[in-house]
Amino acid sequence: MSIQPVLLWSDVLLFVLMASIGGLSLWARRQDALRAAWARVARNPVAMSAATVLAAFVLIGLLDSVHYRARLPAQPGAETRYSVEVNSALDAVLADLRQRAEKTYSAPLATHLFAKEALENSAQREFPRLKFGGAHLGADLAAHEFDIAVRVSRGCAAGMLLWLLMASLWCRLADLELIATLKQLREGNQGSGAGNPATGAVFVTLLGILLLLGIAISLGGGYHVFGTDKVGQDVLYLSLKSIRTGLLIGTLTTLVMLPLAVLLGILAGYVGGWVDDLIQYLYTTLSSIPGVLLIAAAVLMMQVIIDTHPDWFATSAERADARLLALCLILGMTSWTGVARLLRGETLKLRELEFVQAAQAFGVGRFAIMRRHILPNLMHIVLIALVMDFSGLVLAEAVLSYVGVGVDPSTISFGTMINTARMELAREPMVWWSLVAAFAFMFALVLAANLFADAVRDAFDPRSSA
Amino acid sequence: MLAYIIRRLLYAIPILIGVNLLTFALFFVVNTPDDMARMQLGVKRVTPEAIQKWKVERGYDKPLVWNAAAAGSATLTDTIFFSKSVRMFAGDFGRADDGRDISREIGSRMGPSLAIALPTFVLGLFVAISFALLLVFFRATTLDFAGVVLCVAMMSISGLFYIIGGQWLVSKVWHLVPISGYGGGLDAAKFLILPVIIGVFGGIGSSTRWYRTIFLEEITRDYVRTARAKGLPERVVLFRHVLRNAMIPILTGVVVVIPSLFMGSLLTESFFGIPGLGSYTIDAINAQDFAVVRSMVFIGSVLYIAGLLLTDISYTLADPRVRLQ
Amino acid sequence: MTILSVRDLAIHIPPGDFRPGAGIARPVDGISFDITPGECFALLGESGCGKSMTALGIMRLLPIAARAVAGTVNFEGRDLLALPESGMRDVRGGGIGMIFQEPATSLNPVLTVGRQIVEALELHSAMRGQAARARAAELLDQVGIPDPLRRLDEFPFQLSGGLRQRVMIAIALAGEPRLLIADEPTTALDVTIQAQVLDLLDDLRRKQGMALLLITHDLGVVARMADRVGVMYGGQLVEEAPRAAFFSQAAHPYSVRLFAALPDAKRRGGRLATIPGSVPAADVRHLGCRFAERCSEAVLACAATPPPWRVVETGQRVRCHLPGAAPAALPQIGAGAAVLAIAARPLLEVSDLQVHFPIRRGILQRAVGAVRAVDGMSLQLMAGRTLALVGESGCGKTTAGKAMLQLIRPTAGRVQLDGVELTTRSAAELRPLRAKMQMVFQDPFASLNPRLRIGDIIAEGMQALGTGAMGANGSMGDNGGDTAAKVGPLLEQVGLRADMVDRYPHEFSGGQRQRIAIARALAVHPQLLICDEPTSALDVSVQAQILNLLSDLQRDLKLAYLFITHNIAVVDYLAHDVAVMYLGRVVERGTADEVLRQSRHPYTQALLAAVPRIDGLGPLVVKLAGDMPSPANPPAGCHFHPRCPLADDACRRDYPPERRFGATHAVRCIKA
């Protein structure tokens, strides 16, 4: 075997999360009310195109979560050894981007480095040619712009082709006339009364994604699309790698916090008495500490632990992973209070409802009531909290990493990208591309998440039908 | 009413004790002072003597909670817990790693923090509420829809972007105000304008959306229909009836942060080089100055609890149903 | 001469996000009527018939999604639907005043009463400042609020429901409107308060010559107030008649059924007429008569062509294909079997039951007093009989019912079920006894868990109690092995289909949900069913179905009912015994005849007198003034003395002892 699979803890949790989302959706299919609510989401064009974008991000994140160690070239006689470097499936896909590192900064699509250097055997300082960016042009630098145009149009064409392929496949499956459907799409999708009004939006979004993908691949073959950073790494590669970190923080944190919040919130609301007092005391105390400070304190302490026990981690990837997980844990521990408070309030209302009293009249036990009658009626709040928190957490990661209490500096994330890029702003002329790339990717992810979350909330929260 | 406030004050005590115990556990039990010393000194310089010296310098050489070696009450007082945690209640935060008195430092830094946080808060509140009222006035129209989309887009942008982008645009491209720094007196204004505007701008998206939701929920109430049935114009309905009632949930969400304004803003202060508590905290975190971080945690919770109390009071004032019962 | 003339008004709601695939809803679908100055026109109909939507449409206060798509609303010569918004604002409040159903939510909670009246005054008159304030006080005085100057500075929450509705009326009067629209003005109020408010409205109308558009579902209110009646069904008027003609001989088959569905003493022990099925949904398109599916007189033409308006001899206009005014004879109803023989065995015995909720105050939250929700009540319920517990809201009747079931633990007193003391038992010890007593709740929408299937809802009790084995009837005596198999028959027993087990509650109407709730209780074979206002959330025709079901079940299963209600007509129809509660205590009890026809307690008498009657007979006794005091602070002596017309010093001193009149009749009043 030429590779050795590596299962990081965060990978495990991420896949568990995916599996449980799958399981939950199976369960939700059987629940009329939930199915109806999801159907409302599915008919919302904005939500569905946001979901398409999210799906693209998730796909990248998942690819980036299949980790392995490559086998080192076999030494005769020695047993097989594996590289200490842990790579992911995404790294393999993007091997070109990853390996074609330049010496230092270069602007997007540039052919030369950003700073002048003293060339060998010459006293002059010049912009040296890049090792990879535009290398295929050879001496024919005049063709630079033309080449870019060609590549862009080639990328567009490829994306378009791929899209048409997918569209026709879908039409075949859904038994529709391709041409007629496309026409309908062009006419703003009004007439398709029978179909889902969101289908058109999904396809338009898909077209956008595929076009971008096509262009990126076609340009990326010869250039650094977003330039390179200080040590010459391709910024596009860094941005793509950051996605996984953002997704992990956004989802695992909620995963950590939810069971606690749900359990304590319901207990406090339903059981009441001293249990309520205790739980309220607990969350008031925790939430009285300013979030960033509590996180900072906890992360500092955790850093001490990690630093004093270097022997726990086999590779640096594992250490970074541990820190990432610990960050999720800490974020989770500090953010469960809000949801718990919300659930407690809602439980207090539910407790007085007549169906709960009817169950009490049958002598149904407390825990059975909480499980059968309270919890299912709180699920929509839990879901809303989950999707609403996601985007906030992705943004928080950037801030925390900037403050220095975020992910491990060796972990590629939006926060670390911004943090390093910030120093480069002071250079004259400015190195803006890694900053812009990070912000752009983060914006796309967060905006999609926010739009999707809005639609989910509208569909599930009976009050927000306005 | 008075009894109510006193009760809330009494309730704050166990919470502060809880915060204190928590920070103590976090800083001294999860990690021993030895660990901290090792980390601060760096791997190369770790020797038992160096650790001991580091601890003595900072008063971390005592037992945690029980000093068996001491006599009398000193068994309790001559400990880390007493000297580091209990004395915080008296406002004594000890010294930072650079030897300065933390209490003194905090006192001198609150001013600049407030100078930037307070205008940001007031202006932000005003702008967001006006904006939200505007959207609600034109609810279910294209303007409303566009406004909401704009809000969602604005809240999807990282706060860091607002700061970096704002600094670049206003200071570097337009050269309107200095990029960072701080001065006393009237001079302060020119340093404060940019961070305040950026702070307001960065918060508009989410708060406008939140207020809009509250207003919309309020506008479906029966009393609004009554007001319309009187023949009141929509403008009066909105300002006299809806706004007053919506103030109650808004107050609960907003008042709680007022005392915490003293804490300043971590990001803004550090980006703009304003010598407030926010940048103090960031510096402490970066320098891993545990004493300062611990002190800020404590002060932060005190202010938060004060905020809770203030919320209760303002709530009581705003809502006659609570005030008169 | 008309003041308001509505022609072919139609209001549509396009399908929104929440009803994908549904058609356009037409809550009001072509309605025409006229009101002359000083007249009271009542729009009568069950929920969902479009009557409130009509009122809102006239005022142009429709919810944002709904739009008036056709017709005209002519008020004093102007078409309101064509007015610009600014012109409409003068009409609102100035020309047409409006009051709403819920006085609790219809007033702005953070503005004083005075402010809310003055606001209207400033809008429609030149009065400002002190003058406006004085006028506001005058208005409060006019609507019968005592101490108006003090009330001006109070907030709505400081007033009782009745006073709030009076304030609403004062606000509506501020602009001196020529027409007042009252949308279910007394539905949220107790009967004694309802009587006060109706009197007030009637009085104002006569004195000020103001026309009144009264929207209601209550035939009694119509009989009390209206000059003319319009009966609405499915978004249209189906009958329009002068009051006298309507009440002596309703003409439309639907109206006739509404009357027949009303419970009262004459029908005791018999069955009530019901209207099968339920009101059609607002987005259904109709070819013929809207009532055709539920009409037993329907002829072929009914389903195909919409019936035209026809004038019948008695002067009313009807929309029906049938030639005569009177519909074919209804199945003879009423006068059922004799009352069950009195069972000797008391099933439920309650003595001195008290439920107090502590009021905590001060720094240490010490209990400084208590809300005495139930303050020493005693009663007895015989097996197989129905005891009605009657009282106005806040008298503690619901709390009492829950305390008997031990859902709320009583503060003191004893509750014995079949000779077994309940109050001293722990939750675990109570469990086996719970199969004997069950409860049916008021709100059919809150009493079923929306996330469970009907089958699971009904099986819940059987699973929790492992029933069957302990069932008193012993007919299904196995050990609850296949509960699922028993759910089907239960559903059929309450008149639903067995194949509904896999559905969710939201697919059912209110009446069907109440049937499910009854099936859930029956599943464990109880001997005692505590019914807490089981029909108060339902329309009359559906209420009749549920009452019929309950009496069938009593006959078949020998159930005993403790029927908690404020509806005297229902009590008269089905109760064997009656206990009247006031402020946490039973003030009068006895058989239904004794209490309802030979009542001796002044409160009972006032309560009975306050019920509006459909036979046109006016009230016989003086009406009650004032409101029920707070149970946190009951008056000394007889709790009723502040409102009692007979009260004297002796009444203010001691709480009256129970005086007996005959074997069953007991009254707590010294003057009885």
Ligand code: SF4
């Ligand atoms: S028109 Fe026909 S269906 Fe309609 S009420 Fe008359 S008889 Fe019944």
Ligand code: SF4
């Ligand atoms: S005891 Fe007196 S106050 Fe009470 S009901 Fe009888 S007469 Fe009235």
